[in-house]
Amino acid sequence: MAASGSEKQVMIVAIDDSEHSTYALNWTLDHFFAINPIFNLVLVHARPSATSAIGPVGPLYAGANDILPVVDSDLRNTAARVAETAKQLCLTKSVNDVTVEVVEGDPRNVLCDAVEKYHASLLVVGSHGYGAIKRAVLGSVSDYCAHHAHCTVMIVKKPKTKH
Amino acid sequence: MMMMEEGGDKVGTGAEERRMRMKVMVAIDESDGSFYALKWALDNLITTMATVGEATPDNEGMLFLLHVQPKFQHFVYPIGTAGAAFYPASVVEDSVKKAQEETSAALLSRALQICHDSRVKAESIILNGDPREKICEAAEQMQVNLLVMGSRGLGTLKRTFLGSVSDHCAHHAKTPILIVKPPEYLKKH
Numbered sequence A: 001m002a003a004s005g006s007e008k009q010v011m012i013v014a015i016d017d018s019e020h021s022t023y024a025l026n027w028t029l030d031h032f033f034a035i036n037p038i039f040n041l042v043l044v045h046a047r048p049s050a051t052s053a054i055g056p057v058g059p060l061y062a063g064a065n066d067i068l069p070v071v072d073s074d075l076r077n078t079a080a081r082v083a084e085t086a087k088q089l090c091l092t093k094s095v096n097d098v099t100v101e102v103v104e105g106d107p108r109n110v111l112c113d114a115v116e117k118y119h120a121s122l123l124v125v126g127s128h129g130y131g132a133i134k135r136a137v138l139g140s141v142s143d144y145c146a147h148h149a150h151c152t153v154m155i156v157k158k159p160k161t162k163h
Numbered sequence B: 001m002m003m004m005e006e007g008g009d010k011v012g013t014g015a016e017e018r019r020m021r022m023k024v025m026v027a028i029d030e031s032d033g034s035f036y037a038l039k040w041a042l043d044n045l046i047t048t049m050a051t052v053g054e055a056t057p058d059n060e061g062m063l064f065l066l067h068v069q070p071k072f073q074h075f076v077y078p079i080g081t082a083g084a085a086f087y088p089a090s091v092v093e094d095s096v097k098k099a100q101e102e103t104s105a106a107l108l109s110r111a112l113q114i115c116h117d118s119r120v121k122a123e124s125i126i127l128n129g130d131p132r133e134k135i136c137e138a139a140e141q142m143q144v145n146l147l148v149m150g151s152r153g154l155g156t157l158k159r160t161f162l163g164s165v166s167d168h169c170a171h172h173a174k175t176p177i178l179i180v181k182p183p184e185y186l187k188k189h
Helices: A019-032 A050-054 A064-092 A107-118 A132-138 A141-148 B032-049 B089-117 B131-141 B156-162 B165-172 B183-188
Strands: A009-015 A039-047 A098-104 A122-127 A152-157 B018-020 B023-028 B050-052 B062-069 B077-079 B085-087 B122-128 B146-150 B177-180
Touching: A009 A019, A009 A064, A009 A107, A019 A064, A019 A122, A019 A152, A039 A064, A039 A107, A050 A064, A064 A098, A098 A107, A107 A122, A107 A141, A122 A141, A141 A152, A141 B165, B023 B032, B023 B089, B023 B131, B032 B089, B032 B146, B032 B177, B062 B089, B062 B131, B089 B122, B122 B131, B131 B146, B131 B165, B146 B165, B165 B177
Parallel strands: A009 A039, A009 A122, A039 A098, A122 A152, B023 B062, B023 B146, B062 B122, B146 B177
Antiparallel strands: A152 B177, B018 B050, B077 B085
């Protein structure tokens, strides 16, 4: 009954360098793509821009212009690595049709924009599990997305191994 | 004879009830948002997560419908001139409790019917207390694989003052949580 080119819904999974995000991707692959997947999978990685990575030290440092390209290329390599690792993970779970996007910018905006771009029905994010204070200071991407993304949001937390 | 259906491609035939492969809990209250969340879950999760047949150790999943009744405050009601007499609090308490139970029963039976229409096996649970805490507690205690909640789609300011159950659970639940936004919210933006 499945016509080729039938409209599948799009699911976006946010990926970054952390083990929380790897856990989230793993969990999603196991539960949503094991049998009869009805979603098209898009992985989105938000890569920090070089200027934001250097941060406030930048302007004060005399050689800021010199290190900028170095930092930029380093960030690109990290991002490429993250994207490749995630794609490999999908392949091991027999999910061959994956789109991976690396976008420069703040993860909050990048993810919400990606939802618009792909008209995604579902956005999956991991969570660092920050406490209230850390979250207030560092900000929380999962929090922002849960409130602002224009689609259903799933937050997958890696269980804390306390004992 | 026990049959384990793989791939869910036999779902269309017969009137067999399907059960979720994993434990999914859907929080239900009077809001439309929670029923929309239930329908969203049934539409989108069944194909990927449901199976037909008897429960085996591999697929003893279940769809749980959880409703938390807010705790009723016990008040003493003065009646008569200048509070000359007090209406026995227990009578008022009992009648409110009864009304609450009827509302809860009606809600859950409506939810169970929706599941039944989608031919998905579901169980209902009623708890008393603060929905914020009880939902997280229940999800943890029952070791559900996924918690599904609706969202009223309140703006940032309203959410700060009125509080949001889905917000609280998103932060505190230890299980993966799925927050379904209501369609009006999506249309507005």
